Amino acid sequence: MERTTCCIVGGGPAGMVLGLLLARSGVEVTVLEKHGDFLRDFRGDTVHPTTLHLLDDLGLAERFAELPQRRVDRVSLPIGPAGELFTFGDFRELRVKYNYVALVPQWDFLDMLADAGKQEPTFQLRMNTEATELIRERGRVNGVRYRTADGATGEIRATITVACDGRKSFVRTLPELGLRDFPTPMDVRWFRVPRRPDDPAGAIGLIRDRTFLALLDRGDYFQIASIIAKGTDQIGRNRPIEEFNETLVRQLPWLAGRDLVRSWDDVKVLHVTLDRLRRWHVPGLLCIGDAAHAMSPVGGIGINLAVQDAVAAARCLAEPLREGRLERRHVAAVQRRRWPTTVLLQRMQRVIHDNVVGPALRGEIDFGNVAHLPLPLRAVSKLPWLRRIPPYVLAYGAVRERPPQSALR
Numbered sequence: 406m407e408r409t410t411c412c413i414v415g416g417g418p419a420g421m422v423l424g425l426l427l428a429r430s431g432v433e434v435t436v437l438e439k440h441g442d443f444l445r446d447f448r449g450d451t452v453h454p455t456t457l458h459l460l461d462d463l464g465l466a467e468r469f470a471e472l473p474q475r476r477v478d479r480v481s482l483p484i485g486p487a488g489e490l491f492t493f494g495d496f497r498e499l500r501v502k503y504n505y506v507a508l509v510p511q512w513d514f515l516d517m518l519a520d521a522g523k524q525e526p527t528f529q530l531r532m533n534t535e536a537t538e539l540i541r542e543r544g545r546v547n548g549v550r551y552r553t554a555d556g557a558t559g560e561i562r563a564t565i566t567v568a569c570d571g572r573k574s575f576v577r578t579l580p581e582l583g584l585r586d587f588p589t590p591m592d593v594r595w596f597r598v599p600r601r602p603d604d605p606a607g608a609i610g611l612i613r614d615r616t617f618l619a620l621l622d623r624g625d626y627f628q629i630a631s632i633i634a635k636g637t638d639q640i641g642r643n644r645p646i647e648e649f650n651e652t653l654v655r656q657l658p659w660l661a662g663r664d665l666v667r668s669w670d671d672v673k674v675l676h677v678t679l680d681r682l683r684r685w686h687v688p689g690l691l692c693i694g695d696a697a698h699a700m701s702p703v704g705g706i707g708i709n710l711a712v713q714d715a716v717a718a719a720r721c722l723a724e725p726l727r728e729g730r731l732e733r734r735h736v737a738a739v740q741r742r743r744w745p746t747t748v749l750l751q752r753m754q755r756v757i758h759d760n761v762v763g764p765a766l767r768g769e770i771d772f773g774n775v776a777h778l779p780l781p782l783r784a785v786s787k788l789p790w791l792r793r794i795p796p797y798v799l800a801y802g803a804v805r806e807r808p809p810q811s812a813l814r
Contacts, residue, residue, distance in 0.1 A: 409435040409529070410726055412548055412563035414536040415570030416443070418511070419694035419711035421518040423567060425463070426719035428528035429812035432726045435561060436522075437551060439535035439570075443512035443519075450511050450628075451477075453709035454496075455805050457503040459716060462807075464814035465521060472513045475624050476505040477608045480796075496796040504796075506705070508621060508628075539566070539576060539690065546689030564731055565722065568692045569715070572678055572699035576692060583683035587755060590763040591617075592638055593675040593702055594631040598653070599663050600624070612761070615768045616656050630702065634766050638674045677701055679754060681747060685740040688733060693718055697740075698747045701754040703762070710750060716806035717742050723809045746804055 411427055413420045416438030424436045452469075460469050480494040496504045522528040533554035540548045540560060548562035568576045577584055600622065611618040617632035633641070641649070649672075650665040666672060681698035685691060694711030721738045725731040764770045 407435075407559065407561045408563070409433050409548075409561055410564050411435070411722070412437065412536075412561050412566045414549060414566065414568050414574070414576075415694075415696070416440075416515065416519075416530065416532075417569060417571065417694065417711070418515070418518075418708050419715045420567070420569035421515055421522065422459075422712050423569065423693070423715035423718055424528060424530070425518055425522045425525070426716065426808055426812040427723055427726065428522055428525035429463075429814070430719065430723035430727060430809050431527060431811065432723055433527045434522075435529045435531060435563070437534045437536050437549070437561075438530065438532050441533045441554065443515040450508050450514075451705040451708055452507040452509050452514065453706070454499075454501060454503040454506070455709060456712050457507065458805070459712065459808060461502075462813055463521070465517065468517055468521075469507075469509075469514075472509050472517065473624075474507045474509040475622055476507055477622065478505040480608045481605070481610065494796045499796055508623060511708075536570070537575070544688060546687060564689075564726060565736065566690050567718065568690065568696040569694050569711075571695040572680075574692070574696040576690065577682065577696065579687065581684065581687055582692070584680055585683055586678070586680040587751070589677045589679050589701060590635055590758055590766060591632045592635055592677050594633060594638065594672050595675065596629055596631070596666050596672045597623075597626045598629060598660060598665050600627045604659065611656060612765045612770060613656075615766055617762065617765050618656065620657075632762060632766070635677070642669050642672075675702065679751060679758075681751065686733075686736045691718065691722075691736050691739060693739065693743075697743075698751065700751065701758065703754045703757050704750075706750060710747065713746070713804075713806045714739070714743050716808050719812065720807065720809050723811060727811075742804075742806075 410433040411424075413424050413434060413436045416436050420436055420438075424434045428434045452474075457466070457469075460466050478496040496506065498504075519530055522530060534551050535553075536549040536551050538550040539546050540550060540562065546566050548560060549566055550558065550560050552558050568574050576582070604622075604627075605620075606622050608622070609620040611620075619630040619632070621628040621630075646666055646669055649669075653665060654661050678699045679701045682692060685693070685697045693714035695707065697714070698710070700707035700710060718739045721735055721742070722731065725735045761770070
């Protein structure tokens with residue numbers, strides 16, 4: 406049996422940021438990550454301006470700038486019969502230091518945070534260690550039981566356990582947390598295709614003829630999200646991959662003549678969920694990030710929201726944990742602070758699902774005719790100053806969280 410002050414389950418962006426902030430504030434932290442490394446493909450790779458500001462505050466901006474990355478500073482859609490690219494969101498119009506979204510392999514980002522955490526004497530990262538069960542005694546969570554990759558088991562007792570292990574977190578089954586699920590019209594296929602220097606840059610969308618694609622410029626390749634109707638992925642996989650590539654070239658003719666997707670094994674599927682816990686905490690336990698609220702990939706805001714959860718949690722918990730006076734009200738304060746932003750952004754995603762994604766997948770939106778566009782897109786096309794609003798919401802959400810002063814460098 407082992408002991409720590411804060412046990413963090415999950416070494417994703419929320420878990421690593423929270424662990425680093427608490428350790429820098431003098432709190433003993435143990436982060437449990439079930440995998441042996443951070444190398445997973447098609448995880449969220451978007452680092453938003455709020456996170457870039459955070460890294461600046463933590464003295465990690467120079468280290469982050471050394472990571473391989475691309476910058477997205479505008480979002481475009483092909484509009485009209487000629488398919489001319491029209492910019493609907495322009496980060497460059499934001500008068501802030503970081504007026505772009507950085508696309509960075511998530512494993513590089515997490516490795517950087519892990520290296521920073523290892524510089525703190527109170528930080529411990531345990532890879533190949535999976536939390537399997539909560540230790541519940543007299544109505545309180547007092548830590549977790551775990552299993553390592555070689556089959557060893559053990560217990561870690563903690564003053565507070567924080568679940569940062571995503572939408573499949575085992576703690577979400579606790580009935581007192583009350584999971585609320587919202588219907589979604591889509592799933593997402595992720596894959597890569599080669600990119601040439603004269604190809605369009607930034608983030609590009611295509612919505613036409615029941616096709617919904619998002620292309621992210623990653624330098625020498627595009628990372629493509631193909632949005633499909635909910636539950637239809639397996640139907641497409643019964644067809645030859647050559648037909649998939651032919652359809653892709655019809656949708657994006659400038660991809661012709663390239664070696665595209667070689668196998669269905671190279672096409673990953675994300676089964677989209679949109680939900681949130683009614684309560685993020687019970688005595689001794691707090692949920693943040695996707696463990697508290699699974700987000701749709703619309704807008705790519707899930708990572709940013711999770712990181713901001715972690716910053717708010719560190720600000721609420723660092724001092725009482727360090728001084729040994731943590732109370733239930735300190736934990737509840739995290740949900741109170743983050744709840745309005747979560748509800749607002751999920752509501753926005755539901756509006757987009759209902760008014761753009763769903764109708765597009767049913768063939769009800771004709772992007773070849775500006776008059777048939779949804780009202781928000783028509784307004785942006787006619788009033789250029791509105792192009793600042795989507796980037797600002799994507800960049801900052803409703804609130805920018807500030808880390809505890811004790812964690813700054």
